[in-house]
Amino acid sequence: MDETSAGAENSLAVPIEAHGERVVEWRQSQRGGSREDRMLRHTTVSLPPKIADFSPKIPSSIAMRTDAALTAITQLDSSYGHHLASLSSLLLRAESVASSKIEHIEASLEDFAKASHGEKSNASATSMVASAKALNSLITSVDDGCPISLSNILTAHRTLMADDTSEARYAGRLRDMQNWIGGSDYSPRNAMYVPPPPVTVKDYLDDLLEFANRDDVPALAQAAVAHAQFESIHPFTDGNGRIGRVLINTILRRRGVTTKVVVPLASALVAKKEAYFDVLSAYREGDAGPIIRAFAQAARTSARESVASAQRLAELPQLWIDMYRGVSGKSPRAGSAASEILDVLRTMPFFTREDVEDVLGGATSSIYSAIEKLAEAGILRALTDRKRRQIWCAGAVIDELEDLGHRIASQTVTDPDWQTIHRQVIDEIQRQTHERWTKTNGILAEVARSDVMRNALSGPPLSAEAQARISESLRLPDAVRANLDSFLISQNLRNILAPTAVSESTRQYRDPSVDISEPLQKPFSDLGSRLTRQTRLPEAVAQILRASDSQENPRSSRAEGNGVMHTDDGGTTADQNDEGTADSRCDEHG
Template identity: 30%
Template sequence: MEPYIPEMLPLKGIIDCERLLTFVARANMMLGRYDGLLCGIVNPTIMLSPLMNEEAVLSSRIEGTQATVDEVLEHEAGLVSPKSNHEDIKEIINYRKALLSAQKHLEDKPVSMYLIREMHRILLDSVRGQNKSPGEVRNEQNWIGPAGCSMENASFIPPDPMQLSGFLENWEQYARANEKDAIIQAGVLHAQFEMLHPFKDGNGRLGRILIPLFLYQKKVISRPMFYLSSYLEGHRDEYYLRLRNISSNKEWNEWLEFFLNAVTEQAVANVRKAGQIMALYEEMKGRIQSITHSRFTVAVLDSLFWSPVFNVIEFAKNANVPRATVTTIIRKLKKHDIVKELKTGKGRSPSVYCFHSLLDIVKK
C-alpha cells in the first residue's frame, strides 16, 4: 500500500448536490432549531457544560479510553477511586481544556493550523502520546492498522510527510473559503483532516473538536457548542468505514450523507437534552430559593451546573460564596434530596456531593 494522495480542496466535480439536497435541508433545519435554543439561554457556557463534559468523554472513548463522565467529575472533586484509569481521565480533562481554549481563540481569530497545533499541545500534555511531538506536524511516515502492525500490514497510510505541508496549506485555505453549504464544508474538512493525519497521535480527537469550531466560524451556530461525538461513538464502525471508503473508493457523497445525517440526529438529541437542562435550571432556581431564602441562589445554581460533582471548598470558590454559607446551603439541599453526599468529610478532606438530577439527564 502506498501513501494516500488526497484530492485538493475544494472538491471539483465530485459532490452530487442533487443527491445530498434532502440531507442538507434536514441538517440545516435541525441545527438551526438547536441554535435557536442556544440563543435563548442566558449563560449557555454554564448551563450546557454537561454536554461539553459528555463530548470530551465520548470523543476520547472513540480512541479507546474507558472513563465515564461520573469518574471524571468525581476525580476533579477529589473523590479518587483506585479502580479509575487516571490516565484516561487526564486525557478527557485535556480534551475539555482544548475545547475551552479554542473557543476563546475564536473570539477574534479564525480556525488555523496555529490553533490546531496549540490544541494538540494541550491534548497530549502529560498523557499517552506526550512523547509524540505535541504541537508539531509529523515529519515522518505514520500509518493506521492493528496495534503493533508494520506499514506493510496497515489498513491506511496517510500522505507522505514531504507532501504534507502543501496539503495542510490547502486545507487551511479551504477552511477560510466560503462553500455553498457550510455543513457540507465542515464534513469535507473533517474527513480531509483525518486522512491527512498530520500528527503522530491525537488526530481523531482534534478532527472532532474542529467541527463545532468551524460551524461557529461560519456563523451556522452562535456558539461553538455543537458536539457530534455521541452520534459518532454510537456509530463507530460506520464512521470509520465511511472515512476509509473515501480513500479507497472516493466515496465522498456516501461520507457526506453519513455526516449530514449525524448532524441531523445529533441536533435532535441536543435539542431534547438542552431543553431538559434548561427546564431543570428553571425548576431548581425556584426550589433552591424557596428552600434557602438566600441571595446566593443563582451563584449556587450556576456552580451546580458547572460542577455537578463537587467538594465544598471548591464549590465555595467557584460560586464566590463564603464557605460557611455554602456549607449551610448544601446541608439544606441535601435534606431536600437536591444533592447527594458521595463522601463524608474527614479532617482536612472535604465532603463530596453530586447534583444527581443533572447527571441523570447527561446519561440518557
C-alpha cells in the same frame, strides 16, 4: 444491482479526486515484531488530493438533508436564551466523552468530574478532560471572525496530549515519522491505512486550512470533507481522531452556524463506528457523498436530542426548589447560599466547596451548611470522601448528560437512513475493489505470458538472493502482495511475488549458483511500475515527493492507536509551523 438502484446511488455521489498511492522504502528504526515486520522493505502510502479549490457538487437530495440538519442546529443554538451557557457546557462535555469513546477511551462521568478537579487516578477520565479542553480551545479560537490556523490546531493538540506520558514529547508537534492504522504494531505490514509521508504533512495541512476557511462551500459539507481530509493526512503521532472531530464543530462555529453550543455529533458516530470508518473509506475512494450524508444525519439527530436536553435543563431550577422544600419545608431564601448555589449549578455541575467560595464569596460556614442541605435533598451528591477539596456534583445534570448520549445513540442505531448509507458504501467499495482487482489481474497475466517471464519461470529454482533482488526491483503494492491468492497467475509466479524473506533452513534447498539475470529482473521492475501507475498520484503531491526523493528517508515509525512506538527525536513545533497569517487579535487564542 439493477439499473434503477444504481442510478439512485449515483445520484447521491459527490465526486472528489480519489486518493493516490505510492510505494516507498521502509526500514524499522528499532527491531521488534515478527520476522516479516523486520524484513519489510517497502510499504504503500496513501496520497490524498489537494482540496483547497474543491467545490463539492451536492445533489439536491443531500442538500435537503444538510439544510434540515442546519435548521436543527440553528434552532438548538438560538432558542434557549439564558439557558445556553449551561447547555453549552453540557454539550461540550458530551461531545468530548463520545469522541474519546470512539478511540476506546472509557470512563464514567463521575470519574470525568474527578479528573476535571485534578484527580488523575483514572487515565481515561484524564484523557476525556484533556479532550474537552482541546475542544474548547480550538472552537473559541475562531470567535470574532478569526480563521482556523495551524498554530491553534497545534495548541489544541498540545492540550489534548500534555498529560499522556507516552505522547507528551509529541504534543503540539506534527509527525516527522511514518504512522499507520491497524495491522502490525511494529511495521505497516497489513495496515488498514498508511497516511502520506511525513514530508508532505505541512503542505497538506496548509491546503486543508485554505479549504476550511472558505465561505463559499456549504458549511456542513465543508466540515465533513475537512474532517475526512484531516483523518487521511493523520498529521500527529496520536490524537488524530479527536482533533479531527474537534475540527467539525470549529468549522460550524467559524461559519456562524453555531455561536454558543457544540453539536455532539460524536455521540452518533460512536454508535455507528463501523459505518463511520466506511464512509471515510468511501471518501478516499473518490466519493464525499456518504460522509456528508452521514454528518447530516448525525447532526440532525444530535441537535434534536440536544433540544430535548435543553428543555430538561430549563426545568431543573424548579425541580431543585421542590426537592429542597421537601426536606426543609420551605424554599431556599433569596440571596442565601443555597439559593445562589442553585443559580450556578447548571453551569458548574462539578465543584468543590472552595470553587463555590471563589465564585460566590460569603462565609465558609454558610456555604458548607448549604451544600449539606442540598445533598440531603438529593440535589447534590459527593464524589469523594475527603474533607478538603471534596468534589460534589449535580446529579440531575450528570444523569442528563448520560441520557443525552444514550438517546442519540439509540436514535442512530435504529435510523434506516444510516443503514442505507452504509449498505450503499459497502456495495460501492466492493465494486471498485473488483474493478481494481480485474485490472491488476490483467497486468499480472500479461507479464506472466511474456516469453522472457515464461522462460525464467520454467528454469531452475531461484536463489534466495535472487528472489530478494526481484523483490527490491518490484516494489509491489501492499494490497497486491497481500491478496496474491486472488489473482489468476501460476504458482511459480505467485511464489516469486510473495514476501521473499527466506529462512536459513530453507536456503539449503535452493541452488545458490543460480542468479537472477538482467532479462528477468527487468520484467519484474516493469511489472512493479505498471501496478503502481494504475493507482492515482495527485501531481501536486508528486512534486513534493520528487523534491524529497534525494533526502534520507525518515528512520522512524509509529503504530497508530496501539501505544507501540519506534521513533527518533524531533518534531515540528507550533512556532515553527504557523505561517503568521492571523492578525494579532486572533493570535492571542493560540
